[in-house]
Amino acid sequence: MLQKLLSLALFLLFNVSFSQIVINEIDVDTDGTDQLEFIELKSSTANFSLDGYVLVLFNAGSSSPYSNTVSYFTYDLDGFTTDVNGIAHFGNTMVSPSPMGSFLNGTIQNGPDVIALYQGNPSDFPLNTNATATNLIDAVAYATNSFQPSNMMSILGITYCTNENLNGQKDTQSIQRKNDGTYEVKNPTPGVNNDGSGVTINFVTVTTDQAFYTEGENFMLTFTTDTPVTNQNLIINFTLVNGNFMVNDYSGGGGLTVTIPIGQTTESTTLTLVDDSTNEGDEEMLIDVQTLPFGYSSSNDNIIIRIYDNDYIVETYGTPLNPTYGLVTPTIPAGYYDSLEGLSGASLKQAIQDIIANPSVVHAHNYGDIYDILKVSDINPENSNQVWEMYVESPIAILDQQFSSSNIGVWNREHIFPQSRGGFSGGTDSNPDGINVWLPTNANDILAGHADAHHIRVEDGAENSARSNKDFGLDYNGPVGSQGSWHGDVARALFYMAVRYNSLGLVNGDPSDSTDDQLGDLASLLQWNTSDPSDDFEMNRNNYIYTWQVNRNPFIDYPLLADYVFGSNYGDTWSFALSNQNFSTANVKVYPNPTTDYLMISGIEGAATVEIYTLTGQLVHKKPFENAIRLNIDLTSGIYLVKVLNGTESVVRKIIVR
Secondary structure, three states, X not given: OHHHHXXXXXXXXXXXXXXXXXXXXEEOOOOOOOOOOEEEEEEOOOOOEOOOEEEEEEEOOOOOOOOOOEEEEEEEOOOOEOOOOOEEEEEOOOOOOOOOEEOOOOOOOOOOEEEEEEEOOHHHXXXXXXXXXXXXXXXEEEEOOOOOOHHHHHHHOOOXXXXXXXXXXXXXXXXXXXXXXXXXXXXXXXXXXXXXXXXXXXXXXXXXXXXXXXXXXXXXEEEEEOOOOOOOOEEEEEEOOEOOEOHHHEEOOOOOEEEEOOOOOEEEEEEEEOOOOOOOOXXXXXXXXXXXXXXXXEOOOOEEEEEEOOOOOOOXXXXXXXXXXXXXXXXXXXXOOHHHOOOOHHHHHHHHHHHHOXXXXXXXXXXXXXXXXXXXXXXXXXXXXXXXXXXXXXXXXXXXXXXXOOOOOOEEEEEOOOHHHHOOOOOXXXXXXXXXXXXXXXXXXXXXXXXXXXXXXXXXXXXXXXXXXXXXXXXXXXXXXXXXOXXXXXXXXXXXXXXXXXXXXXXXXXXXOOOOOEEOOHHHHHHHHHHOOOOHHHHHHHHHHHHHHXXXXXXXXXXXXXXXXXXXXXXXXXXXXXOOHHHHHHXXXXXXXXXXXXXXXXXXXXXXEEEEEEOOOOEEEEEEEEOOEEEEOOXXXXXXXXXXXXXXXXXXXXXXXX
16 A cells, blocks of 8 residues: 555656646747747746757647647757746747857748647657647647648647637737646747746847857857846856867966946956867857846856867868869778679679678678777768768868757768668667677668668758658759769669668669659769779778778779779679779879869870860860870860770879859
């Protein structure tokens, strides 16, 4: 009996503790570009910790009957605490008083949708998670019209949907909870009790003189109150440490305390970022205001400021947009490809598979390990604290890895052969376990494709979503303005996948985006393999992935193999004498790159011919020469392909003309 009473007491305590916080006010549709959106919470007790809570925004679809129930945004509430009135609000940076935490303008959809408060973490609600009543604390159904998100309301136990446009003033009014638990629509009251009661708060706002800094720079922190300080000087203590950003990363100033005198509203302090000589990587400083006296509250606490490390490493080889060739030595083990010599057709393809899917050699890792692999394999050669986003052809800070459901301004993992079409979606664990933990694999182990780094690249989150399950060539050619620096990389990755895994194939044309196991367009891929030749960036990738998976992509090491397995030379006998690998990497030099009016070509023995093509294949210049040449050119700005032919061999270089 005692045990039952104890269990009941714990149950009641649990439910009481998690009923102390509700969604108090939301403003989902504001004037213009939605710069004044916010979500406000209210706790029944002051200074209530929000650790262990998460806001989840659910999308009900775009048309009646609004039957969708999936999440589109999450906001982690760990580290936040309600103020003396039990209030905490989160929203756009233009909201006044400033929200405790911010998110991008236009984040909240206009509805009919649902905003829910859960006990949990953002990781519990990845993008497109279905609505659930499990661990639900509170939820508000809203709209800006007469429709309702009926399906979600049923799932979450919501009985009423509030129309923010009830008074015809959706752009200037918000939805607010009344003391009886119902909701009304009136002028917004962010950061204060909806009925005007409670302690009048003097909000403290923190600003910096720059949005980001580099090691060695001074940084100024300014603390400003909404109204002048009264009664006694306001002493503000704060901390800056966060992760790898430690106390030895800054110095000077007046320490981590500022004092705003009576009658004043602002005070500043200046510190210096220590410029060491170690490449620790970019870091993020966290401005965390400590507990303030009664009557004051932080309006924008827990501010993240990016600190760029100026000791980054610059590699000798170029980026995909400014490629180099022959500077990265292939780490091909002796005899690795010997078994291919003299084979053709299906026998050649099988021999390649026997190497790259050898169950006694090849290692299969998991999806969690991929991030650790990509942070090295896809490093930006010009800055070791960045990785290279493939389709958008630009670098991004390693720190900007996607950790939440929002994919804006972050990078994530792009499967070149789409997960759903390849049949390996979710095929491996998402928890990293390192290079020394692996499973054996074979050509029928399609689930290993889920974490096969040879076809997974760093990509801009939004562009990754835009590409989705599309085929290449006829269907997807990258974002507007793409220079195609990734075309050959994609082709060679897909050639690898179609040989490595028995169930996968490449076909001509543009099959449906829902077609399983096959991807197009093979003709485009074969052309891309030639027009965007394997460069040092790709070879460095191949070398590093080999250290994890103990297999290589043969089509990077020997691009000509693609024609013998998939293209016009299918059925012809393969011989390494046919490969232009030594010719292309060790001898021929085409420089300067970029250039304006001339090219130098060297490393040739005997008679040769140089041909210059546009990316669309138009021949614009051709000239025979011997051994070396200074070639004067008069070309419009752009990217061109320089083809050097020497006897039966040829090599292609990509150049930029400015």
